[in-house]
Each structure stands twice: as structure tokens, then as C-alpha cells.
Amino acid sequence: MDKLEAVQRILRFSPRILEWCEQEHHVFFDDFDPHNVENYEDGYGELADSIINEGIIENIIEEEDID
Numbered sequence: 001m002d003k004l005e006a007v008q009r010i011l012r013f014s015p016r017i018l019e020w021c022e023q024e025h026h027v028f029f030d031d032f033d034p035h036n037v038e039n040y041e042d043g044y045g046e047l048a049d050s051i052i053n054e055g056i057i058e059n060i061i062e063e064e065d066i067d
């Protein structure tokens with residue numbers, strides 16, 4: 001799965017991570033798109049990586065699942 005799909009899956013299946021993303025970063029599910037999850041300067045690249053790492057810790061996805 002690509003990075004956007006991984007982020008969306010994690011946010012869909014982890015209320016804790018979704019709430020953290022919305023409350024701490026004021027970024028919502030629909031704010032992510034294919035371009036800003038890869039953008040580390042002006043986008044959400046670092047946040048997307050953090051979401052993915054948390055999703056791996058919660059066993060929502062496996063690291064090998066990401067392209």
C-alpha cells in the first residue's frame with residue numbers, strides 16, 4: 001500500500017491516533033492527499049511518518065505492507 005493509504009487505514013482504525021492527529025496537530029482525515037503525505041517541507045510528511053509508526057506499534061499495519 002502507498003503512504004496515503006497507510007495513513008488513511010490507521011486513522012480509520014485507531015481512534016487514539018485520529019484524536020491525537022486532530023487535537024495536537026489540527027489535521028483531519030480529509031486533509032491528507034497523495035502529495036502532502038510525501039512533502040516534508042510544506043506538507044504533512046513528518047506527521048504521516050509519525051502516524052505510520054504509531055500504526056505499526058498498534059499492529060494496524062506492518063512495516064512490510066508499505067511500498
